[in-house]
Amino acid sequence: MADKTIRVGIIGAGIWGTNHALALTTHPRCTVAVICDRDQDRARRAGERFGCAWTTSLDEMAASDVEAVTIATPDHLHREPVVAMLRAGKHVMVEKPLATTVADGLAMVAAAEQAGCHLMVDFHARWHPLFMGAKGYVDRGELGAPVMAYARLSDTIYVPTEMLTWSGHSGPEWFLFPHTMDVVRWLFGRNPVEVTAKGYRGVLEARGIPCWDAIQAMVEFEGGAFCTFESSWIMPDSYSNVVDNRLSLYGERGGLEIRNEPSLWAFTDRFHTPFSSESVTRYGKVWGYQYEPIRYFADCVADGVTPEVNGADGLMVTAMIEATLKSLSEKRPVAIAEVLEAGHGRQ
Ligand SMILES: NC(=O)c1ccc[n+]([C@@H]2O[C@H](COP(=O)([O-])OP(=O)(O)OC[C@H]3O[C@@H](n4cnc5c(N)ncnc54)[C@H](O)[C@@H]3O)[C@@H](O)[C@H]2O)c1
Secondary structure (H helix, E strand, C coil): CCCCCEEEEEECCCHHHHHHHHHHHCCCCEEEEEEECCCHHHHHHHHHHHCCEEECCHHHHHHCCCCEEEECCCHHHCHHHHHHHHHCCCEEEEECCCCCCHHHHHHHHHHHHHHCCCEEEECHHHHCHHHHHHHHHHHCCCCCCEEEEEEEEEEECHHHHHHCCCHHHCCHHHHCHHHHHHHHHHHHCCCEEEEEEEEECCHHHHCCCCCCCEEEEEEEEHHHCEEEEEEECCECCCCCCCEEEEEEEEECCCEEEEECCCCCCEECCCEECCCCCCCEEECCEEECCCCHHHHHHHHHHHHCCCCCCCHHHHHHHHHHHHHHHHHHHHCCCEEHHHHHHHHHHHC
16 A cells, blocks of 8 residues: 555664654655654754654653664664564664674574564665666676676775764774675675685774774675675775775676766865765755665555565675674684574574
8 A cells, every 4th residue: 555654763863863864754655753862962853853752762662653663873783772673563674784793683683583573774785776777787687697796885084083983893894894795795696605804904993993994805605706895994085085886796798897986076175076875955855875775664664565675684794794804813714604603602
């Protein structure tokens, strides 16, 4: 029933939770009823800005009449609100990464199964027109079986040093790899098998942020295809864009390349190419691929349809990243099966 509307809650009213609110308050199929942040000031300001109730309590959100909740707490703090909302019978969409440990990811997937609720992960690259275009070539069989890929997603040092207050609890692997690892797994249509990684640290540590500066992870997928994932968090601020994003992908018969984001070139006091996921409001709503998966989730809940991106997808990405970190610390190839098995033991 295309005209059914739903009541939604949002947990986490920071940078990205505000994007959730912008997406959902301009979507005719839902009403944002409650926004929750453990920081009282943030929760109140968000409630006032978006004209809804606000709370600092997960219990109050759980007891509310919302059918669905979107969650944008920091990377390492997804499990508690996700599991609490699922146990309360709410459908959940959580930001990437699903979790920063396989054990947390498994617990969330199990909670969704037990509750019979949707658990979607916000992998918004799947809604980016260029990546959707790439998927079309794959679906039409124009590339043939997957062979090799290279995926780069890096941020300028502004992101870990100024934008995020919790960067030391995350890293380029948890913040950036989810986008590229999910999208390559989606394009390959294959699951990962093994990871070998190299990394560099020191620049961010010297600034009091204990995380990796840059990582390359080579992931082997089923059937022998492989991809090098590269992410850095120390690109100088002189780069024209906060983000550097490239992908090349080869199959047995064809290939494709995505060279950075479609760019607006601006030359004012400096030359810059603003990030295309900056919020653009026109014609009464916010626009962009970053808003579409959030609206899609609301549509799925309203229509009783299972979202295409689910907790299992999020778990695979978390396993790839945990295997990357294990490969870095133990200087050896690490099988995905090994980290999944260890995660089962630690849940
Ligand atoms: N899709 C994307 O491209 C994209 C971009 C940026 C951030 N993100 C993701 O969004 C998430 C949030 O990032 P952010 O930049 O908005 O962080 P942020 O620090 O700006 O906001 C996080 C908010 O969560 C609140 N919070 C933490 N624990 C809570 C809890 N248990 N209950 C209620 N509130 C709680 C904090 O007080 C804070 O206000 C991260 O997982 C991040 O990776 C996604």
